[in-house]
Amino acid sequence: MSREVWPGKPYPRGATFDGTGVNFAVFSQVATRVEVCLFDPQNPSKEVERFELQAMTDDVWHGYVPGLEPGTLYGLRVHGPYEPQKGHRCNPYKLLVDPYAKALHGEVDWSQPVFGYTLGNDKQDLMRDERDSAAGVPKSVVVGDYFDWGNERRPDVPWRKTVIYEAHVKGLTMRHPKVPENQRGTYAALGHPAVIEHLLKLGVTSVELLPVHAFADDSFLGEKGLSNFWGYNTLCYFAPEASYASRRTPGGAVNEFKGMVKALHAAGIEVLLDVVYNHSCEGNHLGPTLSLKGLDNASYYWLMPEARYYLDFTGCGNSLNASNPQTARLIVDSLRYWVEEMHVDGFRFDLATVLGRMGKGEFSPSAPIFQIINQDPVLGRVKLISEPWDVGLGGYQVGGFPAPWREWNGKYRDALRRYWKGDENLAGEVGHRLTGSSDLYQGARRRPQASINFVTAHDGFTLHDLVTYSHKHNEANGEHNRDGADDNQAWNCGVEGETQDSGVTTLRERQKRNLLASLFLSQGVPMLVAGDEMGRTQGGNNNAYCQDNELSWVDWNLDERRLALLEFTSRLIQFRHRQPVLQRRRFFQGKHIWDSEYKDLAWFRPDGTEMNQEDWNKPFTRSLAFLLGGDAIPSPDERGQRIIGDALLVLLNAHHEPVRFTVPPPTQGSRWVIEFYTADDQRGPEEPVSSGHFELTGRSLAVFREVPAT
Numbered sequence: 158m159s160r161e162v163w164p165g166k167p168y169p170r171g172a173t174f175d176g177t178g179v180n181f182a183v184f185s186q187v188a189t190r191v192e193v194c195l196f197d198p199q200n201p202s203k204e205v206e207r208f209e210l211q212a213m214t215d216d217v218w219h220g221y222v223p224g225l226e227p228g229t230l231y232g233l234r235v236h237g238p239y240e241p242q243k244g245h246r247c248n249p250y251k252l253l254v255d256p257y258a259k260a261l262h263g264e265v266d267w268s269q270p271v272f273g274y275t276l277g278n279d280k281q282d283l284m285r286d287e288r289d290s291a292a293g294v295p296k297s298v299v300v301g302d303y304f305d306w307g308n309e310r311r312p313d314v315p316w317r318k319t320v321i322y323e324a325h326v327k328g329l330t331m332r333h334p335k336v337p338e339n340q341r342g343t344y345a346a347l348g349h350p351a352v353i354e355h356l357l358k359l360g361v362t363s364v365e366l367l368p369v370h371a372f373a374d375d376s377f378l379g380e381k382g383l384s385n386f387w388g389y390n391t392l393c394y395f396a397p398e399a400s401y402a403s404r405r406t407p408g409g410a411v412n413e414f415k416g417m418v419k420a421l422h423a424a425g426i427e428v429l430l431d432v433v434y435n436h437s438c439e440g441n442h443l444g445p446t447l448s449l450k451g452l453d454n455a456s457y458y459w460l461m462p463e464a465r466y467y468l469d470f471t472g473c474g475n476s477l478n479a480s481n482p483q484t485a486r487l488i489v490d491s492l493r494y495w496v497e498e499m500h501v502d503g504f505r506f507d508l509a510t511v512l513g514r515m516g517k518g519e520f521s522p523s524a525p526i527f528q529i530i531n532q533d534p535v536l537g538r539v540k541l542i543s544e545p546w547d548v549g550l551g552g553y554q555v556g557g558f559p560a561p562w563r564e565w566n567g568k569y570r571d572a573l574r575r576y577w578k579g580d581e582n583l584a585g586e587v588g589h590r591l592t593g594s595s596d597l598y599q600g601a602r603r604r605p606q607a608s609i610n611f612v613t614a615h616d617g618f619t620l621h622d623l624v625t626y627s628h629k630h631n632e633a634n635g636e637h638n639r640d641g642a643d644d645n646q647a648w649n650c651g652v653e654g655e656t657q658d659s660g661v662t663t664l665r666e667r668q669k670r671n672l673l674a675s676l677f678l679s680q681g682v683p684m685l686v687a688g689d690e691m692g693r694t695q696g697g698n699n700n701a702y703c704q705d706n707e708l709s710w711v712d713w714n715l716d717e718r719r720l721a722l723l724e725f726t727s728r729l730i731q732f733r734h735r736q737p738v739l740q741r742r743r744f745f746q747g748k749h750i751w752d753s754e755y756k757d758l759a760w761f762r763p764d765g766t767e768m769n770q771e772d773w774n775k776p777f778t779r780s781l782a783f784l785l786g787g788d789a790i791p792s793p794d795e796r797g798q799r800i801i802g803d804a805l806l807v808l809l810n811a812h813h814e815p816v817r818f819t820v821p822p823p824t825q826g827s828r829w830v831i832e833f834y835t836a837d838d839q840r841g842p843e844e845p846v847s848s849g850h851f852e853l854t855g856r857s858l859a860v861f862r863e864v865p866a867t
Contacts, residue, residue, distance in 0.1 A: 162222055165221030169182065177223060180219065186456060187238060187455070192209050193233060194232045198230055198407065231298075233252070234250075241283055242463075244460045246454045247452075254393055257395055258395060259298070259395050260410060261295040262295060270288040271446065296407075310422065323367070323684055325387070327705070333351060334713055335349070346403075348416055359726065386703055386709055388433075419500075430495060432491075432504050434479070435506075470511045472548045479512045488512070489536070492504065506544060508547040510545060513527060543565065560601070570614075571646055572587050573587070573612050584779075590610075592679070605741060607681075610676055610684065618645055618699045622696070623648075624647070624665045625694070628653065629700070666721075673685075677730060690722065729833070736803060738786070738790060742792040743792055745757050753788040755824070757789035757790070760781060763780050765819030779811040782807060786804055806860070808859045810856065815853060816852070818850065827864065828863070830846065831845075833859065833860040835859070
């Protein structure tokens with residue numbers, strides 16, 4: 158049949174249902190013709206209708222189809238130049254995913270002709286392939302926007318109170334015994350009361366989800382029987398990944414995701430998304446043609462002067478060019494959609510340095526995308542976190558992002574790992590990292606919360622493996638152990654891998670507690686990786702991106718040792734929440750504030766003497782202490798009142814032998830009590846300190862709190 162198509166409007170982009178029909182709007186400044194293809198919901202590979210978007214306004218092709226409804230499956234075909242040497246790769250034989258699609262149905266089938274060129278031809282990508290790819294491409298889905306949010310409210314957790322929990326939707330929930338089997342590994346599972354109960358007991362305020370934007374598996378992984386588990390291979394920046402929905406109906410993932418957010422918000426927990434706007438799943442010049450490449454390749458991607466090839470700042474074959482206004486608009490529209498329609502609370506930007514590249518590819522903190530986001534009335538109020546590096550020239554930008562961005566602090570991770578395994582020349586570095594990294598952020602008038610502190614992340618060893626393996630063991634990935642980082646700053650405590658040696662296992666548990674205690678006693682924003690609180694292991698695999706199996710899934714069957722670690726971690730986080738001195742909004746000054754009894758920060762040698770510059774410079778300084786004045790907090794509370802909390806004394810000994818510390822005397826009428834001692838997690842809380850000295854076991858940490866003497 159011949160469907161009636163009205164001119165429609167050039168906005169909003171994508172397919173928008175208004176109650177009586179659907180408006181389509183697609184950008185391409187090189188297209189000569191744009192078609193919309195409709196597909197049979199019962200047989201998604203079968204095209205049932207095709208019509209042309211005949212109206213075009215400012216390079217946006219648009220049309221309105223009355224009577225079309227949510228649930229409709231569609232794809233795009235773009236006619237235009239196929240001239241790879243000039244950066245153009247239009248090919249109407251290749252069905253394209255609408256980059257503004259709100260949902261996708263189906264997966265990429267690599268056995269179908271999804272490449273824009275003829276595979277095996279000597280001319281490679283210069284020879285256009287004219288076979289229809291529709292059977293191998295996911296279909297875009299028209300989605301209605303109704304959802305009953307009820308009285309849902311955003312938690313709006315202040316940065317100083319934020320505790321981030323990095324998790325994978327499937328990895329966290331796939332083995333949870335209290336989640337119904339048919340829900341495990343899904344958005345519904347993450348919003349299940351049993352999972353939320355764990356998060357609340359732990360004390361985290363914000364769940365940061367590994368990518369949930371619809372992504373494509375990699376063909377080379379499929380050949381090995383593996384898959385892209387982490388999902389850093391985005392196909393569509395608006396659609397939630399359908400494989401994480403408990404029901405696989407077209408568009409069903411949208412409402413299930415919203416239901417998860419609603420449940421987490423009801424518990425006071427924020428939802429942050431790890432987003433991958435630095436590259437797409439289309440790869441380099443030999444990659445598939447699935448969406449942006451076939452729409453307007455030269456607008457969306459960074460290209461070399463010889464435009465056939467791509468500039469690759471990511472190591473993934475291509476890089477999105479956020480300095481192009483249309484690419485910037487795609488990114489900002491996507492972000493705004495997830496905030497306004499999906500109600501998420503913020504974002505962590507993977508390889509965020511790519512977004513700040515301008516001109517010839519150099520990074521600038523004044524890049525247009527940063528200014529656009531900062532000025533946006535919607536995005537300016539959500540949490541923004543950068544992974545401040547990429548693989549391009551000048552890519553390491555820790556400390557280089559503009560306010561209000563926060564940054565994954567890779568220097569924090571490296572310093573704390575090296576310190577606790579006993580490396581030398583780290584006293585000054587550790588001092589900066591524990592107190593908010595003022596050397597990185599204070600000069601730019603940023604705050605301690607600019608630093609996202611972490612000792613592990615999804616990429617690398619788990620906490621348990623960090624103290625169990627000195628070398629990566631990635632054989633299961635099928636790359637002969639060549640993949641993954643070689644420099645992990647890990648130490649196996651004397652034996653590579655699991656062991657029954659009680660001395661080694663005791664030391665390992667202590668090292669875990671040392672790292673966790675350091676993390677939650679530091680100024681800045683702590684991030685914990687899901688499962689680290691329970692001693693999760695990946696068997697030494699430090700790059701489990703392709704392991705969608707029990708190697709990556711959190712094991713909830715806890716023995717006594719793992720239960721003890723969970724309890725210790727929960728106590729640490731709850732302690733942090735109670736202590737204002739651990740939530741400072743300004744950097745320390747090393748002096749008395751107001752009429753404080755103590756300096757806001759003082760560092761001590763084990764003999765009780767305040768440290769001087771010579772002490773900081775000694776290469777073998779591994780044992781030190783710091784005292785935080787609970788009555789020396791300069792920032793007032795939300796009502797302008799002075800904040801007074803407890804004074805805390807932290808003793809650190811990364812030396813392998815015991816060290817006797819002289820404990821600074823408490824103020825008059827007060828006494829010190831032990832809250833945590835990593836060498837004996839049964840000691841504390843509030844255990845009295847019996848004398849003015851305390852012997853710290855080798856490689857251990859103790860926390861004292863000042864309380865009234867009576």
